[in-house]
Amino acid sequence: MNHELGLSNLRIGQGVYIGPDVLLDLAGPLLIGDRSTISARCVLLTHHDPGASQGNSLAQHFPPSAGGCEVGMDCWIGAGAILLEGAELGAQSVVGAGALVRSKLPGGFVYAGSPARAIRRVGAKQVREP
Template identity: 35%
Template sequence: MISISKSAQVSRLADIEDSKFGTSILIEDRVYIDSFVRIRPVGGRGDVRIGKDSFINAGTVIFSGNGVDIGQWVLIAPNCTLAPTNHAYASRERTIRHQGFLPSKGGIVIEDDCWIGANCTVLDGSLLRKGCVIGAGSLVRGEVEAYSVNSGNPLRKTGMRGD
Protein backbone atom coordinates (compact mmCIF):
# COMPACT_ATOMS: atom_id res chain seq x y z
CA MET A 1 0.00 0.00 0.00
CA ILE A 2 1.31 3.42 -0.96
CA SER A 3 0.14 6.46 1.01
CA ILE A 4 1.35 9.88 -0.14
CA SER A 5 0.33 13.05 1.69
CA LYS A 6 -1.46 15.62 -0.45
CA SER A 7 1.20 18.18 0.51
CA ALA A 8 4.10 15.95 -0.62
CA GLN A 9 5.76 16.68 -3.96
CA VAL A 10 6.71 13.57 -5.90
CA SER A 11 8.30 13.97 -9.32
CA ARG A 12 6.48 12.37 -12.24
CA LEU A 13 9.82 10.71 -12.97
CA ALA A 14 10.07 9.01 -9.58
CA ASP A 15 9.28 5.29 -9.44
CA ILE A 16 7.44 4.14 -6.31
CA GLU A 17 6.44 0.50 -6.69
CA ASP A 18 3.45 -0.98 -4.91
CA SER A 19 4.13 -4.12 -2.88
CA LYS A 20 2.87 -7.59 -3.74
CA PHE A 21 3.51 -8.71 -0.15
CA GLY A 22 1.79 -6.04 1.95
CA THR A 23 4.70 -3.67 2.53
CA SER A 24 3.46 -0.15 3.17
CA ILE A 25 5.11 2.99 1.88
CA LEU A 26 4.17 6.16 3.75
CA ILE A 27 5.24 9.58 2.48
CA GLU A 28 4.30 12.27 4.99
CA ASP A 29 3.53 16.01 4.70
CA ARG A 30 5.76 18.31 2.64
CA VAL A 31 8.18 15.55 1.61
CA TYR A 32 9.94 16.23 -1.69
CA ILE A 33 10.93 13.29 -3.86
CA ASP A 34 13.01 14.23 -6.89
CA SER A 35 13.15 12.63 -10.32
CA PHE A 36 14.62 9.16 -10.74
CA VAL A 37 14.17 8.28 -7.07
CA ARG A 38 13.15 4.64 -6.82
CA ILE A 39 11.38 3.02 -3.86
CA ARG A 40 11.21 -0.77 -4.20
CA PRO A 41 9.37 -3.10 -1.80
CA VAL A 42 11.83 -6.01 -2.08
CA GLY A 43 14.20 -8.04 0.10
CA GLY A 44 11.84 -8.43 3.03
CA ARG A 45 8.52 -7.34 4.41
CA GLY A 46 9.59 -4.12 6.10
CA ASP A 47 7.74 -0.84 5.65
CA VAL A 48 9.09 2.47 4.39
CA ARG A 49 8.23 5.77 6.08
CA ILE A 50 9.55 9.14 4.96
CA GLY A 51 8.92 11.77 7.63
CA LYS A 52 7.63 15.30 7.25
CA ASP A 53 9.67 17.95 5.44
CA SER A 54 12.31 15.46 4.24
CA PHE A 55 14.00 15.73 0.84
CA ILE A 56 15.07 12.73 -1.25
CA ASN A 57 17.28 13.81 -4.14
CA ALA A 58 17.56 12.43 -7.70
CA GLY A 59 18.82 8.93 -8.32
CA THR A 60 18.38 7.64 -4.77
CA VAL A 61 17.16 4.04 -4.41
CA ILE A 62 15.35 2.86 -1.29
CA PHE A 63 14.69 -0.88 -0.87
CA SER A 64 12.09 -1.80 1.75
CA GLY A 65 13.94 -4.92 2.94
CA ASN A 66 13.70 -5.08 6.73
CA GLY A 67 12.26 -1.58 6.91
CA VAL A 68 13.33 2.03 6.44
CA ASP A 69 12.20 4.73 8.85
CA ILE A 70 13.26 8.24 7.85
CA GLY A 71 12.54 11.01 10.36
CA GLN A 72 11.60 14.66 9.81
CA TRP A 73 13.78 17.25 8.09
CA VAL A 74 16.13 14.61 6.65
CA LEU A 75 18.16 15.49 3.54
CA ILE A 76 19.35 12.70 1.26
CA ALA A 77 21.60 13.86 -1.57
CA PRO A 78 21.68 12.36 -5.10
CA ASN A 79 22.48 8.75 -5.92
CA CYS A 80 22.30 7.22 -2.46
CA THR A 81 21.25 3.63 -1.76
CA LEU A 82 19.35 2.51 1.34
CA ALA A 83 19.56 -1.29 1.46
CA PRO A 84 18.15 -2.79 4.69
CA THR A 85 18.63 -6.38 3.56
CA ASN A 86 21.37 -8.93 2.93
CA HIS A 87 21.38 -11.94 0.62
CA ALA A 88 22.17 -15.35 2.06
CA TYR A 89 25.18 -16.87 0.31
CA ALA A 90 26.62 -19.69 2.48
CA SER A 91 25.59 -22.62 0.29
CA ARG A 92 27.76 -23.54 -2.68
CA GLU A 93 25.11 -25.95 -3.94
CA ARG A 94 22.52 -23.24 -4.63
CA THR A 95 22.84 -19.95 -6.41
CA ILE A 96 22.86 -16.88 -4.19
CA ARG A 97 19.63 -15.78 -5.81
CA HIS A 98 17.92 -18.98 -4.61
CA GLN A 99 19.14 -18.77 -0.99
CA GLY A 100 16.86 -15.95 0.11
CA PHE A 101 17.88 -13.36 2.66
CA LEU A 102 19.74 -13.31 5.96
CA PRO A 103 17.86 -12.45 9.18
CA SER A 104 17.19 -8.77 9.80
CA LYS A 105 19.74 -6.60 11.56
CA GLY A 106 16.96 -4.15 12.39
CA GLY A 107 16.37 -2.30 9.13
CA ILE A 108 17.45 1.32 8.72
CA VAL A 109 16.44 4.13 11.08
CA ILE A 110 17.36 7.73 10.25
CA GLU A 111 16.34 10.12 13.01
CA ASP A 112 15.33 13.78 12.49
CA ASP A 113 17.55 16.47 10.93
CA CYS A 114 20.19 14.21 9.35
CA TRP A 115 22.03 14.93 6.12
CA ILE A 116 23.35 12.11 3.96
CA GLY A 117 25.75 13.29 1.24
CA ALA A 118 25.81 12.17 -2.39
CA ASN A 119 26.63 8.59 -3.38
CA CYS A 120 26.32 7.09 0.12
CA THR A 121 25.21 3.55 0.90
CA VAL A 122 23.28 2.84 4.11
CA LEU A 123 23.00 -0.84 5.09
CA ASP A 124 20.73 -3.02 7.25
CA GLY A 125 21.17 -2.37 10.96
CA SER A 126 22.13 1.29 10.51
CA LEU A 127 20.88 3.78 13.08
CA LEU A 128 21.63 7.39 12.26
CA ARG A 129 21.01 9.43 15.39
CA LYS A 130 19.44 12.89 15.36
CA GLY A 131 21.31 15.61 13.50
CA CYS A 132 24.22 13.54 12.20
CA VAL A 133 25.96 14.27 8.90
CA ILE A 134 27.29 11.62 6.53
CA GLY A 135 29.88 12.80 3.99
CA ALA A 136 29.62 12.02 0.29
CA GLY A 137 30.63 8.55 -0.83
CA SER A 138 30.42 6.98 2.63
CA LEU A 139 29.31 3.50 3.68
CA VAL A 140 27.10 3.40 6.77
CA ARG A 141 26.79 0.25 8.95
CA GLY A 142 25.72 0.37 12.56
CA GLU A 143 24.99 3.30 14.88
CA VAL A 144 26.08 6.87 14.15
CA GLU A 145 26.32 9.33 17.06
CA ALA A 146 23.85 12.24 17.29
CA TYR A 147 25.12 15.52 15.79
CA SER A 148 28.36 13.88 14.65
CA VAL A 149 30.01 14.52 11.28
CA ASN A 150 31.22 11.33 9.61
CA SER A 151 32.73 10.16 6.34
CA GLY A 152 34.51 7.34 4.58
CA ASN A 153 34.61 3.59 4.19
CA PRO A 154 34.94 2.50 6.89
CA LEU A 155 32.88 5.34 8.33
CA ARG A 156 34.79 7.52 10.79
CA LYS A 157 33.71 10.42 12.95
CA THR A 158 35.52 13.56 11.80
CA GLY A 159 33.83 16.11 14.05
CA MET A 160 30.66 17.36 15.66
CA ARG A 161 28.10 19.87 14.41
CA GLY A 162 28.69 23.20 16.07
CA ASP A 163 32.41 22.66 16.78
Protein backbone atom coordinates in the same frame (compact mmCIF):
# COMPACT_ATOMS: atom_id res chain seq x y z
CA MET B 1 12.73 0.81 -4.84
CA ASN B 2 12.47 -2.78 -3.69
CA HIS B 3 8.76 -2.81 -3.02
CA GLU B 4 7.80 -6.47 -3.19
CA LEU B 5 6.03 -5.91 0.13
CA GLY B 6 4.53 -2.60 -1.00
CA LEU B 7 5.30 0.53 0.95
CA SER B 8 4.42 -0.94 4.36
CA ASN B 9 8.08 -0.89 5.49
CA LEU B 10 8.59 2.80 4.65
CA ARG B 11 8.13 5.61 7.18
CA ILE B 12 9.03 9.12 6.03
CA GLY B 13 8.75 12.11 8.36
CA GLN B 14 7.64 15.64 7.52
CA GLY B 15 9.80 17.88 5.32
CA VAL B 16 12.10 15.08 4.04
CA TYR B 17 13.99 15.59 0.78
CA ILE B 18 14.96 12.55 -1.30
CA GLY B 19 17.23 13.36 -4.24
CA PRO B 20 17.36 11.81 -7.70
CA ASP B 21 18.54 8.23 -8.27
CA VAL B 22 18.22 7.25 -4.59
CA LEU B 23 17.73 3.51 -3.97
CA LEU B 24 15.36 2.70 -1.12
CA ASP B 25 15.38 -1.00 -0.29
CA LEU B 26 12.10 -1.82 1.45
CA ALA B 27 12.62 -5.53 2.21
CA GLY B 28 12.92 -4.47 5.88
CA PRO B 29 11.77 -1.38 7.78
CA LEU B 30 13.14 1.97 6.63
CA LEU B 31 12.59 5.10 8.74
CA ILE B 32 13.61 8.59 7.62
CA GLY B 33 13.12 11.25 10.30
CA ASP B 34 11.62 14.72 9.93
CA ARG B 35 13.53 17.31 7.88
CA SER B 36 16.26 14.92 6.78
CA THR B 37 17.95 15.21 3.38
CA ILE B 38 18.98 12.17 1.33
CA SER B 39 21.18 13.47 -1.47
CA ALA B 40 21.44 12.12 -5.03
CA ARG B 41 22.47 8.51 -5.67
CA CYS B 42 22.40 7.36 -2.05
CA VAL B 43 21.63 3.72 -1.26
CA LEU B 44 19.64 2.77 1.86
CA LEU B 45 19.64 -1.03 2.28
CA THR B 46 17.35 -2.77 4.76
CA HIS B 47 18.42 -6.35 4.13
CA HIS B 48 21.17 -8.58 2.83
CA ASP B 49 20.88 -11.81 0.83
CA PRO B 50 23.57 -13.46 -1.29
CA GLY B 51 20.88 -15.23 -3.34
CA ALA B 52 19.33 -17.82 -1.02
CA SER B 53 16.22 -18.23 -3.16
CA GLN B 54 18.45 -19.05 -6.15
CA GLY B 55 20.32 -21.69 -4.14
CA ASN B 56 23.55 -19.72 -3.71
CA SER B 57 25.76 -21.78 -1.37
CA LEU B 58 27.04 -18.60 0.32
CA ALA B 59 23.65 -18.30 2.02
CA GLN B 60 24.85 -21.05 4.39
CA HIS B 61 27.54 -18.69 5.67
CA PHE B 62 25.65 -15.41 5.18
CA PRO B 63 21.98 -16.17 5.85
CA PRO B 64 19.50 -13.60 4.58
CA SER B 65 18.20 -11.05 7.05
CA ALA B 66 16.07 -7.90 7.02
CA GLY B 67 17.08 -5.72 9.97
CA GLY B 68 16.06 -2.34 8.66
CA CYS B 69 17.74 1.04 8.45
CA GLU B 70 17.03 4.31 10.29
CA VAL B 71 17.86 7.95 9.63
CA GLY B 72 17.15 10.29 12.55
CA MET B 73 15.62 13.75 12.42
CA ASP B 74 17.51 16.65 10.81
CA CYS B 75 20.15 14.44 9.15
CA TRP B 76 22.00 15.12 5.92
CA ILE B 77 23.24 12.18 3.85
CA GLY B 78 25.77 13.28 1.21
CA ALA B 79 25.69 12.19 -2.43
CA GLY B 80 26.50 8.56 -3.09
CA ALA B 81 26.58 7.50 0.56
CA ILE B 82 25.53 3.93 1.40
CA LEU B 83 23.68 2.88 4.54
CA LEU B 84 23.69 -0.88 5.08
CA GLU B 85 21.16 -3.02 6.90
CA GLY B 86 21.30 -2.23 10.62
CA ALA B 87 22.58 1.32 10.11
CA GLU B 88 21.07 3.86 12.50
CA LEU B 89 21.91 7.55 12.44
CA GLY B 90 21.12 9.67 15.46
CA ALA B 91 19.49 13.08 15.05
CA GLN B 92 21.54 15.86 13.43
CA SER B 93 24.05 13.50 11.83
CA VAL B 94 25.91 14.42 8.67
CA VAL B 95 27.24 11.63 6.44
CA GLY B 96 29.84 12.72 3.89
CA ALA B 97 29.55 11.97 0.20
CA GLY B 98 30.51 8.39 -0.64
CA ALA B 99 30.66 7.24 3.00
CA LEU B 100 29.62 3.74 4.09
CA VAL B 101 27.49 3.45 7.24
CA ARG B 102 27.16 -0.06 8.65
CA SER B 103 26.30 0.39 12.34
CA LYS B 104 24.58 2.59 14.90
CA LEU B 105 26.12 6.07 14.98
CA PRO B 106 25.29 8.69 17.62
CA GLY B 107 23.72 11.95 16.57
CA GLY B 108 25.42 15.32 16.42
CA PHE B 109 28.52 14.27 14.46
CA VAL B 110 29.90 14.57 10.94
CA TYR B 111 30.87 11.15 9.57
CA ALA B 112 33.10 10.33 6.59
CA GLY B 113 34.95 7.39 5.10
CA SER B 114 34.46 3.70 4.59
CA PRO B 115 33.48 2.61 7.12
CA ALA B 116 32.12 5.96 8.29
CA ARG B 117 33.92 7.46 11.31
CA ALA B 118 33.20 10.62 13.26
CA ILE B 119 35.47 13.42 12.09
CA ARG B 120 34.02 16.22 14.22
CA ARG B 121 30.94 17.38 16.09
CA VAL B 122 28.22 19.21 14.21
CA GLY B 123 28.77 22.93 14.84
CA ALA B 124 32.45 22.51 15.76
CA LYS B 125 34.82 24.67 13.80
CA GLN B 126 36.49 22.68 11.03
CA VAL B 127 40.28 22.71 11.11
CA ARG B 128 41.75 23.17 7.66
CA GLU B 129 45.22 21.96 6.84
CA PRO B 130 47.60 24.52 5.30
